[in-house]
Amino acid sequence: MSKKKNAEAYQKTFAFRFFRWLSGEKDPYTGTLEMHPQKEYQPDREAALRHEKEHDAIMDKVYDTEHNRWLHLFHRLYQTTSVLFCLFLIALLLVTVSYLPANGTVTRPVNNEVSARYIEKGLEETGAVNIVAGMILDYRAFDTLGESHVLFVATITVLILLRLNKTEKDEAEVSDRRFEPKNDAILQVVATFLVPVIIIFGIYIILNGHLGPGGGFSGGAVIGAGLVLYLNAFGFQKTERFFTEKTYKWVCFFSLSFYCLAKSYSFYTGANHLHSVIPKGTPGAILSSGLILPLNIAVGLVVACTIYAFYAMFRKGGF
């Protein structure tokens, strides 16, 4: 027979208090601890400043590189070790060089049948008088395509790193030209004479890439240098009339995709033993050597645009 407790007696038992505490209705400390109402939070300026100052002092002490004896010792050790390592490397490489086959001789392993084949059949198979141009734009054209893409990707990366928005660009342009004479007369007159000559020389190098020394890369760089000189003499307003971001985009797009399509065609015909419809022409003529001349022009356009784009982005963060 169970004994029935009344409510008052039950409230004094341990079980009641425990379950109340467990369900969170009662704080066991209420009434047992001395409690004061909290003050409202007021930001203490001085303490914050003091704390900041202390933090700075600690940081200054921690990162005090001038009076850190161990750091000095480490620097000294690092310098001696690296100089010794480089001397060791020089000695090692010189010993290695001394065992290489003698310079300028024909019997070196580099001069094997691959280069002999390029020299003997190069003119016949590619139609290019310049064997190097025939090699990099016909036998190894895939390599050159990758290189053009490296240039393109580098331009895009520089654009990501240095790009500014419209207002920042205007500010950068103002501060960029603050310390230099605007529209310098001597520079402008010299540029009027020199820029056409430089650009024509670049075009000559590109168009003669298969006949003599030169080609898309060097010619493109020369044209880019001419454009840079023009930009320096006449400022951005003049160049923006013919070269903007849109120009760069379309020139690179058309050059690279033309390169891709042309080489796809020649790979397709070459791999399937088909006869290519592109005429080789007579070696030595300007319109000869099949695809090499158009490919040179495409590469030259990409390089010229890239160089100008690099310069413009370094100057004001955009084209």
Next chain:
Amino acid sequence: MTAFQVILMGLLIICAVSVSFSKNLLNSILIYMSFSLVMSMLWICLESPDLAITEAAVGAGITSVLFFVTLKKIHAIDASDPDAKEEKENE
């Protein structure tokens, strides 16, 4: 031709060493420019005219111009930034 090549190679080493020892950044960039020019002469001696043209246009021209613009940009940042100026005056 061999003596000329040896002289050019000596110039190359002198340029490369003096780049690291010059205190002024502008000087070291100019020395690097002359390094590229000597290099392009050396390509002619090594019978590679393609490389000579490319090195003269790219190494001596474009690379040095990019270095110069970087230097100019850095000075422009220093001059146009008010915080940096104040810090310098405080120091």
Next chain:
Amino acid sequence: MGPNLLANYGEAVSAILFCIGFTNLLLQTNLIKKIIGLNIMDSAIYLFLAEKGYIAGRAAPIVADGITSTESYINPIPSGLVLTGIVVSVSVTALMLSLTIRLYTRYHTLDLDEISTQLKREGR
């Protein structure tokens, strides 16, 4: 030591140049000088490759008078490789310089030690 050190003076010079560039990379704290050191290393490699293809007494690989025998021209393969390398090294240089400009706008110094100290101070 082998017998060909004096005959291979071009390769020897390229080895020395490579080590000078490498020392620049190790010892200079200035970022622009580090980039120049890397470019010198590039040039040393190109010089080494071009020296490999050079054959004494022969002409550049541009066909003259229709002569296509192996005996009259130097090896064209290193020239082609180096031509590719020179142009790629320009884009690499431009990329590194733009990174330098970004670092300078953030930290107002070109000294690599200074930059790393500032990074540690900011607690990153």
